[in-house]
Amino acid sequence: MKKAVLAAIERGTPIGSGGSRLLRGNCEEHECLEAEAAKFFGAETALFFASGYIANFAVLTTLPRRGDLLVLDSLVHASIHEGARAGRAEFRIAGHNDVGAIESAIRDWRADGGMGRVWIVAESLYSMDGDFAPWMIWSRSPISTTLSWSLTRPMLRAFTVSRAEGSPASTVAVKISW
Secondary structure: OHHHHHHHHHOOOOOOOOOOHHHHOOOHHHHHHHHHHHHHHOOOOOOOOOOHHHHHHHHHHHOOOOOOEEEEEOOOOHHHHHHHHHOOOEEEEEOOOOHHHHHHHHHHHHHOOOOOOEEEEEEOEEOOOOEEOOHHHHHOOOOOOEEEEEEEEOOEEEEEEEOOOOOHHHEEEEEEOO
16 A cells, blocks of 8 residues: 555655645546446446535535425534535425424425425434434335435545435435445
8 A cells, every 4th residue: 555655646646635636636546446436336427525525515516406405404414504505405404314304394395386306415324423314214205215325435425316216306315424
């Protein structure tokens, strides 16, 4: 490992999380890592971010659009709240691990004229309390959708999104893994 790191440094490969690809450049190592992750997770492509904060912020400010709704679990990480506030979609907070509260938030939003896609945002493991989101219970709910985030190393993630058949009005679930 030490030899590989030294060889990468000698080739001029940027290391660390001190800068973005835009500023520090894109490297063959980045593309190889993402291609390997995509293959491992059975995805078309993968994208790695320098930190969990940046990943959460990027996803929530770029994927949900104006006219969509984000429903955040009340105990998600602060970076998720910041991404939701900075994004274009409307957002509401539901009680922790409360399927009924999520369904109610969606139903109320739809009753108020909401027509866009619904994004349900929760973590797979809540680090402050040590509890897990009840994804199996949620999958049997009328809001049933699947999205899997797989933690490869701390702060490095890959994800795929799919919508379960019969789920209402393009609902997407976002499962965050730390």
